[in-house]
Amino acid sequence: xxxxxxxxxxxxxxxxxxxxxxxxxxxxxxxxxxxxxxxxxxxxxxxxxxxxxxxxxxxxxxxxxxxxxxxxxxxxxxxxxxxxxxxxxxxxxxxxxxxxxxxxxxxxxxxxxxxxxxxxxxxxxxxxxxxxxxxxxxxxxxxxxxxxxxxxxxxxxxxxxxxxxxxxxxxxxxxxxxxxxxxxxxxxxxxxxxxxxxxxxxxxxxxxxxxxxxxxxxxxxxxxxxxxxxxxxxxxxxxxxxxxxxxxxxxxxxxxxxxxxxxxxxxxxxxxxxxxxxxxxxxxxxxxxxxxxxxxxxxxxxxxxxxxxxxxxxxxxxxxxxxxxxxxxxxxxxxxxxxxxxxxxxxxxxxxxxxxxxxxxxxxxxxxxxxxxxxxxxxxxxxxxxxxxxxxxxxxxxxxxxxxxxxxxxxxxxxxxxxxxxxxxxxxxxxxxxxxxxxxxxxxxxxxxxxxxxxxxxxxxxxxxxxxxxxxxxxxxxxxxxxxxxxxxxxxxxxxxxxxxxxxxxxxxxxxxxxxxxxxxxxxxxxxxxxxxxxxxxxxxxxxxxxxxxxxxxxxxxxxxxxxxxxxxxxxxxxxxxxxxxxxxxxxxxxxxxxxxxxxxxxxxxxxxxxxxxxxxxxxxxxxxxxxxxxxxxxxxxxxx
Amino acid sequence: xxxxxxxxxxxxxxxxxxxxxxxxxxxxxxxxxxxxxxxxxxxxxxxxxxxxxxxxxxxxxxxxxxxxxxxxxxxxxxxxxxxxxxxxxxxxxxxxxxxxxxxxxxxxxxxxxxxxxxxxxxxxxxxxxxxxxxxxxxxxxxxxxxxxxxxxxxxxxxxxxxxxxxxxxxxxxxxxxxxxxxxxxxxxxxxxxxxxxxxxxxxxxxxxxxxxxxxxxxxxxxxxxxxxxxxxxxxxxxxxxxxxxxxxxxxxxxxxxxxxxxxxxxxxxxxxxxxxxxxxxxxxxxxxxxxxxxxxxxxxxx
Numbered sequence: 001x002x003x004x005x006x007x008x009x010x011x012x013x014x015x016x017x018x019x020x021x022x023x024x025x026x027x028x029x030x031x032x033x034x035x036x037x038x039x040x041x042x043x044x045x046x047x048x049x050x051x052x053x054x055x056x057x058x059x060x061x062x063x064x065x066x067x068x069x070x071x072x073x074x075x076x077x078x079x080x081x082x083x084x085x086x087x088x089x090x091x092x093x094x095x096x097x098x099x100x101x102x103x104x105x106x107x108x109x110x111x112x113x114x115x116x117x118x119x120x121x122x123x124x125x126x127x128x129x130x131x132x133x134x135x136x137x138x139x140x141x142x143x144x145x146x147x148x149x150x151x152x153x154x155x156x157x158x159x160x161x162x163x164x165x166x167x168x169x170x171x172x173x174x175x176x177x178x179x180x181x182x183x184x185x186x187x188x189x190x191x192x193x194x195x196x197x198x199x200x201x202x203x204x205x206x207x208x209x210x211x212x213x214x215x216x217x218x219x220x221x222x223x224x225x226x227x228x229x230x231x232x233x234x235x236x237x238x239x240x241x242x243x244x245x246x247x248x249x250x251x252x253x254x255x256x257x258x259x260x261x262x263x264x265x266x267x268x269x270x271x272x273x274x275x276x277x278x279x280x281x282x283x284x285x286x287x288x289x290x291x292x293x294x295x296x297x298x299x300x301x302x303x304x305x306x307x308x309x310x311x312x313x314x315x316x317x318x319x320x321x322x323x324x325x326x327x328x329x330x331x332x333x334x335x336x337x338x339x340x341x342x343x344x345x346x347x348x349x350x351x352x353x354x355x356x357x358x359x360x361x362x363x364x365x366x367x368x369x370x371x372x373x374x375x376x377x378x379x380x381x382x383x384x385x386x387x388x389x390x391x392x393x394x395x396x397x398x399x400x401x402x403x404x405x406x407x408x409x410x411x412x413x414x415x416x417x418x419x420x421x422x423x424x425x426x427x428x429x430x431x432x433x434x435x436x437x438x439x440x441x442x443x444x445x446x447x448x449x450x451x452x453x454x455x456x457x458x459x460x461x462x463x464x465x466x467x468x469x470x471x472x473x474x475x476x477x478x479x480x481x482x483x484x485x486x487x488x489x490x491x492x493x494x495x496x497x498x499x500x501x502x503x504x505x506x507x508x509x510x511x512x513x514x515x516x517x518x519x520x521x522x523x524x525x526x527x528x529x530x531x532x533x534x535x536x537x538x539x540x541x542x543x544x545x546x547x548x549x550x551x552x553x554x555x556x557x558x559x560x561x562x563x564x565x566x567x568x569x570x571x572x573x574x575x576x577x578x579x580x581x582x583x584x585x586x587x588x589x590x591x592x593x594x595x596x597x598x599x600x601x602x603x604x605x606x607x608x609x610x611x612x613x614x615x616x617x618x619x620x621x622x623x624x625x626x627x628x629x630x631x632x633x634x635x636x637x638x639x640x641x
Numbered sequence: 642x643x644x645x646x647x648x649x650x651x652x653x654x655x656x657x658x659x660x661x662x663x664x665x666x667x668x669x670x671x672x673x674x675x676x677x678x679x680x681x682x683x684x685x686x687x688x689x690x691x692x693x694x695x696x697x698x699x700x701x702x703x704x705x706x707x708x709x710x711x712x713x714x715x716x717x718x719x720x721x722x723x724x725x726x727x728x729x730x731x732x733x734x735x736x737x738x739x740x741x742x743x744x745x746x747x748x749x750x751x752x753x754x755x756x757x758x759x760x761x762x763x764x765x766x767x768x769x770x771x772x773x774x775x776x777x778x779x780x781x782x783x784x785x786x787x788x789x790x791x792x793x794x795x796x797x798x799x800x801x802x803x804x805x806x807x808x809x810x811x812x813x814x815x816x817x818x819x820x821x822x823x824x825x826x827x828x829x830x831x832x833x834x835x836x837x838x839x840x841x842x843x844x845x846x847x848x849x850x851x852x853x854x855x856x857x858x859x860x861x862x863x864x865x866x867x868x869x870x871x872x873x874x875x876x877x878x879x880x881x882x883x884x885x886x887x888x889x890x891x892x893x894x895x896x897x898x899x900x901x902x903x904x905x906x907x908x909x910x911x912x913x914x915x916x917x918x919x920x921x922x923x924x925x926x927x928x929x930x931x932x933x934x935x936x937x938x939x940x941x942x943x
Contacts, residue, residue: 010907018837022649091804093785094778096831103649105829117806124808232646246662250695258691260659260810265645289690297645301658301691314666338806352811355666411809420815422805 020098023231024105026122026155028146029132034163038132038201039095039108042223045208046097092122101227116371116385117338119146120425123153124411127231130159130222135168135198138178144185145371151189152334152387152427154407156234158186159195161222165214166200172216188374190404193229197222235298239401240264241325241409242272242318243354248287248303256287256303257312262354262408264320266304267295273321274312275399278595280321281306298408315356317399321594325401325409329394330432330521332366334403337382339416339423345381349423351394353412359395360414366390382424391432397517403427432521461541465499467638469538471563472628475550475609476573477601478587479580481618485573486547488625493543498638501537503530504547518598527555531562538567543638551600552607569635571628572612577601579619650838657684657826658691659810660789664771664824665691665698667814671771671824674760675701675728677713678890679846680775680827683835686844687826688773689724700727702763702772706755707737708892710868716847731763743894744873751892761797764821771814771822779831789828795819832913840906850909852886852901863897 029035095106107122109115123129129150133143143160150158160182168174179196186194198206198214199222205211208223219225241262248256266272270283286293287303296302304318312318319325337343343362351360368379368388379388403410414424462468472489476482483504490502505526509516512529516522530546537544550556560568580601581588590596591603600606614631616624633640647655664671673688675681688697703717721728733741736754743751764772778784788804790812805813816822827835839846857864858872858879865872867880872894885898886909903909 010911014837014840014907014910017833018650018841019648021646022652091786091801094829095785096779096829098831098833103831103834121806121808125810235645237645245659246666246692248692248695254694256694258662260655287694289693297647299647299652299655301655301662303693350815352813354811355663407809411811413808413811413813415813415815420813420817422807422813425806425808 017098020101020103021232022103022105023128023226023229024107024126025128025130025226026107026109026119026126026150027130027132028109028119028122028150029161029163030134030137030140030142033132033134034201035108035132038130038161038163038199038207039106041201041204041207042104042106043095043097045204046099046223092118099223099227104226116145116149116336116387119149120153120336120338123150123155124425126150126153126155127234128157128159128226128229129155130161132161132163133178133182135162135164135174135178139181139185141372143182144374147182147186147191148189148371148374149387151186151191152336154403154427156191157193157195157229157231158191159197159222159225162196162198163201165198165205166203170198170200170205170211170213172214175214175217195219195225197225236263236406237265237297238263239323239325239406240266240270240272240318240320241354241399241401241406242266242304243356243399243409244312244314244316244318245355247313254305255309256305257318258301258303259318259355260301261296261298263298263406264323265295265297266318268292271321272304272306272318273324273594274310275317275319275324275327276397277311277316278597279310280594281308281310283307315354317354319399325399325406326431327397327399327597328431328519328521329397329517330363330391330519331394331398331400332389332391332429332432333412333426334429335362335382335388335390335414336425337384337386337423338425339421340384341416341419341423342384343382343386343424348417350415350417351392351398351412351426352415353398353400354409356398357415358398359417361393362390363393364391389429390426392426393521395515397519400428402430404429458539458541465541465543467498467541467543468567468636469541469543470567470569470635470637471534471538471544471546472569472571472632472637473550473556473559474545474547474571474573474628475556475612476575476618477577477580477606478549478599479583480573480575481583481621481623482573483547484623485616485618485625485628486545488623489628490545492625492629493545493632493638496638496640498543499541500543500545502545502547503533505549508533520598520604523551523598524555524558527559528562531559534563538563549600549606551605553609556609569614569631569637570609570612571614571616571631572609573616573618574608575618583621650834650841653830653834654687654690654838656810656829657687660812660824660826661688661691661773663812663814664773664822668771668822670767670769671699671773672702672729672764672767672769673697673699673773674775675703675717676775676890677703677709677717677847678775679839679850680777680830680835682844682846683830683838683842684773684775684827685726686842696725697727700729702729702731702767704756704760704763705730705732706751706759706892707732708742708751708755708871708894710847710849710866710887710890710893710896712849713847713890716845720845729763729767731759731766733759733762742871743892744871748895752895755892764797769821770816771824773824773826775827776825777830777832777835778825778828787825787828789825790814791823791825792816793821793823797821799823833910836906836910836913840910847890849887849890851905852884852903852908854882855885855898856880857883857885857898864899865896866893866898868893 027035093108097104107126109119109122131146162175162178175198198217205213206221210221242259244257244259246258248258268283273280283304284307285305286296345362348359348361351358365379366389367376368386369376401409410428412426413422416423474482474486490500493500508530513526516526534544588602591599597603616627629640632638733755741754788807792805856867858876867877884902886901887898903912
């Protein structure tokens with residue numbers, strides 16, 4: 001920046017300056033790597049340190065300086081008294097400077113192992129990381145940890161600053177050995193852009209100016225790199241995500257949805273879909289104080305109005321109908337524990353994800369990762385600074401993307417429900433598929449013979465009822481008339497003196513499973529509850545008749561295991577999908593339009609059973625119970641004489 | 642993708658609006674502290690933008706120490722009226738009636754009673770659970786580590802060792818009854834950003850920021866404006882007319898002017914870039930010791 005600017009050129013300067021973009025970067029290093037000195041140097045050499053701060057620095061330098069004859073730049077930075085006394089920085093500090101090309105925000109994070117938390121915090125908003133090593137020490141454990149965290153938090157550009165080159169006589173060989181070792185290490189991580197640079201922050205070599213002492217180095221100095229590295233391409237302009245923050249309602253009929261565009265681009269006239277309602281509408285305006293816009297892109301904060309009044313409130317998300325995020329309550333994530341109190345598995349925490357806050361449970365810790373060796377190990381619970389992979393279940397559906405694809409919709413925090421402290425930061429990996437869910441329907445090993453303690457044994461009950469306590473499980477597509485069949489069978493059996501219980505999906509979902517939705521994971525939990533209910537009823541000698549879609553072998557096998565294979569009788573109502581559609585066109589069409597989801601045979605697979613105990617071909621509307629009754633009699637469940 | 646570049650000012654603006662909306666959505670009773678200074682003026686404009694075309698859904702509050710420059714109060718009243726602000730003005734009347742002021746009680750007692758205590762009284766009286774402040778991290782060393790959402794306990798105290806981690810733009814807004822959050826939407830703005838934004842957005846500011854011939858007294862190296870006759874007469878008699886302006890605004894006896902001929906924002910920016918004094922040095926209260934601001938913050942001052 002030129003001090004000799006005249007008044008005529010200042011307007012020009014400001015016009016230029018206002019258009020500069022912003023680079024946020026993180027600095028990390030071990031205690032003695034000279035990180036504060038480097039930052040001080042960047043601030044100083046970019047001429048943004050005001051003289052009176054320098055005057056204060058000179059005063060401090062006499063008392064506390066560590067740098068011998070040179071100015072101790074580190075003293076510019078360490079803000080809090082306690083830290084200065086300890087000689088280390090213990091929290092993230094933000095610094096600001098600018099050059100002719102860019103504005104910069106530095107998140108300065110401390111190096112100690114116990115402060116993984118702080119580095120994660122600083123990395124969460126950074127586009128780039130500068131990781132320092134001492135040329136005389138080379139790559140140390142902390143270097144690897146810092147790099148891993150940068151990669152974990154999705155930082156795409158990493159600079160390894162090999163500092164204190166003055167202490168190794170500016171040796172090219174030393175630098176290249178370190179650079180080679182580092183490059184070898186980072187291939188194991190997911191960082192697309194890695195640079196190694198030799199420099200001496202203390203002597204100002206290769207920080208702002210190219211170093212004459214390291215003429216062998218043909219790259220640009222650090223500041224030049226920071227000024228020119230391309231970061232706009234790191235933003236996601238593809239997947240439109242608009243997590244509604246606030247509904248703007250001035251008195252006159254205007255209703256606007258205020259949010260920050262998390263990713264993607266929205267234009268006036270675009271058709272949008274609201275989650276979770278899946279209702280659609282068209283953007284009629286993009287309102288801002290400056291006037292209406294034709295389009296909005298990240299990270300702008302705008303307000304949208306829609307053509308039709310659809311019910312949208314804070315926590316909902318507006319997306320494009322053909323590019324929707326994952327919707328679900330179960331997901332896997334990398335979790336960094338930030339709380340002083342260790343994690344308690346099975347306890348409910350609060351999750352804040354985009355503009356949504358909900359309750360959440362940590363179902364399972366898959367592994368803990370050692371940030372120094374990248375080795376995985378089993379872990380029950382996490383303590384402060386632990387990092388690892390977990391499975392979570394939220395109380396309601398979240399709308400998310402994998403963090404790798406979308407930082408804004410893949411990130412979340414966990415909040416302790418009692419202290420309200422922020423206890424963890426999470427990066428979503430993906431939705432959990434049903435067969436990978438821990439502790440759901442698969443937990444059949446926990447089933448023990450119930451009723452054992454009862455003084456009325458099952459055979460006495462069965463003798464009194466004159467029947468066997470079994471489950472007749474009637475399955476088939478929605479609209480296959482399986483419910484009709486089940487009700488008719490029950491009526492017939494009851495009339496003949498049987499003691500029966502009928503269980504169907506609608507009834508169970510209205511009470512016992514009312515918090516569950518139709519997603520595969522929830523369906524599995526729903527079926528688990530029904531199966532246990534059947535088991536209990538069968539143990540009481542009651543004849544249970546069930547009617548459920550039961551779309552795949554996995555669910556059917558596990559249901560049979562819980563109830564007991566010998567008591568589980570699978571009846572498949574085999575109806576043509578077109579026949580099923582005709583019996584409830586409304587629901588099928590809703591699914592086709594995307595307004596409802598998770599209907600087996602429509603938007604998710606339906607696998608017919610290969611070997612049901614009984615197959616009923618359903619071709620017309622009339623219900624014929626004789627097949628089922630004959631089967632029941634033949635198996636000795638209930639005599640039909 | 643070049644057309645989707647965003648300037649740093651627009652990016653900062655968007656982040657601040659996001660913060661302001663988040664508070665309005667998640668807190669029951671927020672308030673925006675309005676100091677009449679340039680940063681406050683920017684913050685108020687950002688709030689107006691955040692809810693446009695609706696009105697800002699929370700009140701503004703000015704803690705009036707009763708020793709502010711007269712031009713500040715005139716400016717405040719005029720703009721509140723013109724822009725239909727819902728403005729609360731609070732003063733520590735008990736201390737005021739006992740005659741507390743910087744000339745008689747010294748800067749520390751005055752600041753504590755008329756600013757810190759007055760603020761705490763007002764927050765308690767109205768039961769605000771979130772209060773916006775216009776502080777920036779680049780102002781002073783101890784602010785560099787302040788969170789954007791800064792938690793305060795029931796006694797409004799700030800514990801620098803026990804701050805909540807703050808990640809991404811996912812802010813933890815949970816507080817129990819009696820606890821509160823101080824929110825700093827301008828955390829990431831620098832002084833130059835503020836001036837550029839005022840210029841770009843044509844935001845009105847108190848004329849004291851512009852140079853003018855004003856009567857000032859040299860008190861221990863600080864040029865103090867003789868704003869009213871509460872300044873002891875023996876001091877007022879020493880007043881000289883000088884071309885001065887103010888880089889920050891506060892209580893007039895505690896805020897030094899700088900000699901300047903800057904009468905436009907361009908002049909001010911030019912002067913600022915060539916200047917040798919950082920912004921807060923013209924505030925007398927910071928002068929005592931380096932860690933004094935940290936101390937004041939622990940006690941509840943912004």
